Amino acid sequence: MSAASDIAEARAGRGDVRAAIARLSVYIRRNGRYYGIWAVITLAYVACFVAIPIMVGRGVDAIGEQSGPELARQALWIGIVALLSGALRYFSRELVFSAGREVEYEIRNDLFAHLQRLPQSFYFGWRTGDIMSRCVNDLNSVRLMLGPGLLSVVQTPVMLVGVLIAMAFFDPLLTLLVVAPYFLFVFIARAFGRLMFRANIAVQEGLADLSNHLQETISGIAVVKTYAMERVTAKRFARANEELFRRHMGLVRVNGAMPAIVGLLPALGMGLVLLVGGHKIAQGTLTKGEFMMFAVYIWNLTFPTFIMGWVFSLVQRGAAAMQRIDEVLATEPSIADRGDLVDLDGLRGEIEFRNLTFQYSGVEREPALRDVSFHVPAGSTLGVVGPVGSGKSTLASVIPRLYEVDDGSVFIDGVDVNRLPLATLRAGIAMVPQDSFLFSMSLADNVAFGLPEADPGRVALAVERAQLAKDLAELPHGLATVVGERGVMLSGGQRQRTALARALALEPGILILDDTLSSVDAATEEAIQRELAEVFAGRTVLVISHRISSVRDCDQIIVLGDGAISERGNHKELLLHGGFYARLARQQALEDALEEAVA
Numbered sequence: 340m341s342a343a344s345d346i347a348e349a350r351a352g353r354g355d356v357r358a359a360i361a362r363l364s365v366y367i368r369r370n371g372r373y374y375g376i377w378a379v380i381t382l383a384y385v386a387c388f389v390a391i392p393i394m395v396g397r398g399v400d401a402i403g404e405q406s407g408p409e410l411a412r413q414a415l416w417i418g419i420v421a422l423l424s425g426a427l428r429y430f431s432r433e434l435v436f437s438a439g440r441e442v443e444y445e446i447r448n449d450l451f452a453h454l455q456r457l458p459q460s461f462y463f464g465w466r467t468g469d470i471m472s473r474c475v476n477d478l479n480s481v482r483l484m485l486g487p488g489l490l491s492v493v494q495t496p497v498m499l500v501g502v503l504i505a506m507a508f509f510d511p512l513l514t515l516l517v518v519a520p521y522f523l524f525v526f527i528a529r530a531f532g533r534l535m536f537r538a539n540i541a542v543q544e545g546l547a548d549l550s551n552h553l554q555e556t557i558s559g560i561a562v563v564k565t566y567a568m569e570r571v572t573a574k575r576f577a578r579a580n581e582e583l584f585r586r587h588m589g590l591v592r593v594n595g596a597m598p599a600i601v602g603l604l605p606a607l608g609m610g611l612v613l614l615v616g617g618h619k620i621a622q623g624t625l626t627k628g629e630f631m632m633f634a635v636y637i638w639n640l641t642f643p644t645f646i647m648g649w650v651f652s653l654v655q656r657g658a659a660a661m662q663r664i665d666e667v668l669a670t671e672p673s674i675a676d677r678g679d680l681v682d683l684d685g686l687r688g689e690i691e692f693r694n695l696t697f698q699y700s701g702v703e704r705e706p707a708l709r710d711v712s713f714h715v716p717a718g719s720t721l722g723v724v725g726p727v728g729s730g731k732s733t734l735a736s737v738i739p740r741l742y743e744v745d746d747g748s749v750f751i752d753g754v755d756v757n758r759l760p761l762a763t764l765r766a767g768i769a770m771v772p773q774d775s776f777l778f779s780m781s782l783a784d785n786v787a788f789g790l791p792e793a794d795p796g797r798v799a800l801a802v803e804r805a806q807l808a809k810d811l812a813e814l815p816h817g818l819a820t821v822v823g824e825r826g827v828m829l830s831g832g833q834r835q836r837t838a839l840a841r842a843l844a845l846e847p848g849i850l851i852l853d854d855t856l857s858s859v860d861a862a863t864e865e866a867i868q869r870e871l872a873e874v875f876a877g878r879t880v881l882v883i884s885h886r887i888s889s890v891r892d893c894d895q896i897i898v899l900g901d902g903a904i905s906e907r908g909n910h911k912e913l914l915l916h917g918g919f920y921a922r923l924a925r926q927q928a929l930e931d932a933l934e935e936a937v938a
Contacts, residue, residue, distance in 0.1 A: 356658050359665035363481070366442045373438035380431045381494055387424035388639065389501040391417060396632030403627060432490065439486035443478055450474055450664065456672045459741055460700070468551020473667055476546055477660035480539075484657020491650040495643040502636050509629050516615055517637065520607040531597045535655040538590040543656075543663060545583040552579050558825075594652045605641040612637060674743050674761070681758045686751060686767030686848035688717040688879030690738065695748040697737060707733040709903040715895070717752070717848075720880040722890025724920060725899035731883045732773065734899070735851050738881070739768045751849075769847035771855045775838035777826030782811075783818035785826075786840045794844075801844035804870040805836040806863050832863065839867070843874055850874070851881045856889060861931070864888065887924045896920070 367374065398413035454470070506514040556563060556572050563572055612633050619625035691714045698706040708730045715721045723731050737744050740756055749756040756764065769789070777785050786798045802808050802818070810833055814820040826834045839855050856864045868889070882890050890896050891910040898906035898913070898920050906918045913920040 356662050358669070359662040360658065362665050362668065363442075363485075363661050366445055367438075367485070369445065370438050370441050373434050373441065377431060377434040377438065378493075380427055380434065381497060384424060384427040384431055385494070385497050385501045387420050387427060388498055389505045390420050391424070392632045392635035392639065393505060394420065395635050396626075396628035396630075398628070399631045400626055400628030431494070435490045436486045439482045439484075439489070442485055443482040446481065446664065447474065447478055450478070450668065453668055453672075456675070457670060458672060458674045458743070460673070461670065466547070466551040468549075468554045469547040470667070471554065472543070472547035472550045473660075473663050476550075477543060477663050480543070480653075480656045480660035481664065483653050484660075488650055488653035488657055491643065491646060492654060495647060495650075498643060499640065502640060506633060506636060509632065510619070510625060513612065513615055513619070513625070513633060516611040517608040517633065519611070520604045523604065527597065527600055531593060531651065534593045535590075535597075535652050536659055538586070538593050539652075539656040539659040540663075541586045542583070542590050543659060545579075545586045549576075549579045549583050552576055590652075594649065597651065605637055608640075609634070609637045674740055676760050677757065679758055680760050681754045682760055683752060683754065683763055686763070688715075688767075688848045689750075689752045690715040690721075690849070690879060690881070691750040691753075692734075693748055693750065695737070695744060697733060697742070697744055697748075699742075705902065707902050708737075709901070711899075711902075711904055713895075713897055713904065713907070715879055715881070717879055718877055719895070720875055720882065720893040722893035722896035723881065723883045723899060724885070724887070724890055724896060724923065725905075726919075729899040730902040731899055732853055733902075735770065735772075735853050735881060735883055738849070738851065739765050739770060767848040768851065769842035769845045769849070770851040771835075771838050771842045771853060773854045775826070775834040775855075777822050777829070777834055777837055779821065779824045781816075781819050781821050782814065782837060785822060785837055786818075786844055788841055789845045797844045797846070798840075801840040804843050804867075804874060805840035806867045806870065807833065807836045807840055810836075832860070836863075836867070847878065849879045849881070851883075852889075853883045854885060856884070856886070861888075861934075868892075885923075887920075887927050 394413045394417045398410055398417070401407075401409040401413060451474070454474075503514060503518055506517065552575060556576065563569060612630070616625055616630045616633060620627060620630055692711050695708055695711045696706050697708040698704075711730075711734065713721070723734060725731050733742070736742055737749055738751070738756070740761065744756070746755055746757055751759060751764065778788065783793075783795075783798055786801055787793045790797065798818070799808075802811075811817045814828075820828065822828045822837070826837065829837065835855055839852070842850060842852075856867060864886075865888075872892075880893075882893055884890050887910075893909070895907065895909060896913055897904050898918065900919065906913055906916055906920055908916065914924060915921075
């Protein structure tokens with residue numbers, strides 16, 4: 340599956356918030372114990388919330404009746420219930436916020452694991468900053484929705500229902516007048532909901548654009564400085580930042596308008612209570628204590644109602660964020676284990692290509708490989724030579740299934756590569772690509788990266804064989820030196836040799852070297868070749884190189900041209916053939932002779 344089709348599949352679900360919420364509900368159910376206990380505590384808290392105004396009303400009536408013992412009793416109960424209410428409120432928030440953090444933790448783990456399962460083609464079409472924004476900013480929005488958002492969305496309606504029941508018990512007509520303005524909230528929420536959702540999506544996409552620009556600039560800071568492009572990149576960042584600011588201001592206007600409008604609802608309710616309730620007191624159909632109870636209820640509901648606008652924004656932002664996260668999680672890995680697996684007890688290393696034709700999906704050009712067939716016996720070496728763009732790296736990448744190939748095209752130990760478990764296949768193959776990526780950790784940890792557990796002996800041996808040991812004295816802490824992001828502390832040759840040492844430490848059944856020594860000098864290359872002669876013994880090795888010196892000792896050599904095999908044989912046979920290989924050998928021999936003459 341191509342990067343374009345990966346993205347199309349993910350984008351196809353854009354706008355389907357229900358699918359994203361359905362995925363989120365799985366995590367909520369998984370943490371049902373938190374939410375179950377929280378629901379019980381919430382009901383108890385609402386009971387206390389409803390009880391306190393009733394006690395206040397009775398206390399006011401006790402003052403009018405000049406009943407000291409009743410007033411003292413109501414004051415005592417108000418204190419007890421208030422303390423209980425505070426404790427319940429604390430544990431309610433503790434539970435729901437903990438549940439939100441737990442869901443955030445689980446989604447983050449699942450999202451990271453899913454990103455590792457997605458094929459390389461996925462990352463060709465998705466910007467790094469966009470993916471990072473979904474993993475950090477969007478996930479934080481989901482947490483806020485499940486924390487403060489869910490707390491208010493569930494608790495406030497329950498409180499409102501409890502208050503309405505209590506008020507209706509004392510005066511149904513006055514209750515109806517108090518609640519009448521709250522029906523407007525439905526229309527307000529509907530009107531602002533769509534605006535908030537669109538505004539939140541725009542902000543999150545703008546943040547992703549800004550994150551991507553920042554990530555690219557920092558990663559390519561050497562290029563920026565080399566070409567004196569600081570002003571240009573600053574202007575580009577300023578434009579992206581200005582666009583994000585504009586989108587944020589649009590969201591601020593929407594978020595500011597809703598609480599302001601919603602905050603008028605309790606004021607309208609209080610006005611009706613004063614107007615109608617005062618008339619009822621004058622008629623003697625409503626006591627002063629009951630009037631005070633209604634006033635306290637409205638006062639207590641003012642803040643929850645006021646923040647519903649902010650909470651509604653949290654929910655809309657969280658829903659939009661979960662939709663963006665779901666776009667990634669909904670992308671199915673195109674390379675995965677199938678049902679008809681053949682599990683092997685390790686790899687012997689036999690490789691066979693049978694009429695493989697491979698074309699990158701979504702790319703309108705000639706196939707990268709055309710009708711490629713060859714056989715590499717286990718324990719032998721294959722050299723691959725060819726001009727730039729001839730398909731050498733593609734050929735190496737299909738062996739560990741970094742790209743999907745048709746059934747019956749590539750075989751390992753006589754088994755179709757598509758029927759081998761990915762864990763078994765890739766555990767038995769070590770590949771050193773052209774771009775030697777190093778992690779921001781110590782040199783020793785980079786070399787031991789693929790090992791199940793650190794083995795200082797294997798690390799030291801691999802470093803020695805990759806001719807990296809002689810460079811340790813130049814590093815401030817030797818093998819313990821942190822090499823920095825992408826190995827910025829090391830030279831190009833040192834990075835290549837570190838990547839080679841990482842592969843050698845695995846002692847794999849199949850070793851693939853993709854132009855591994857392109858950045859090392861001739862003397863170092865010769866020393867590495869001598870060490871590799873011992874490493875190659877007993878394992879299958881695929882050497883891709885533009886240097887004849889790297890492949891001349893291979894058991895067989897193939898020459899690729901425009902994705903097809905144009906020549907094959909050993910070093911002597913290809914020299915006699917007089918084709919591309921022979922011309923390349925003569926050219927490099929002449930270059931070496933000139934370098935020796937100049938030296």
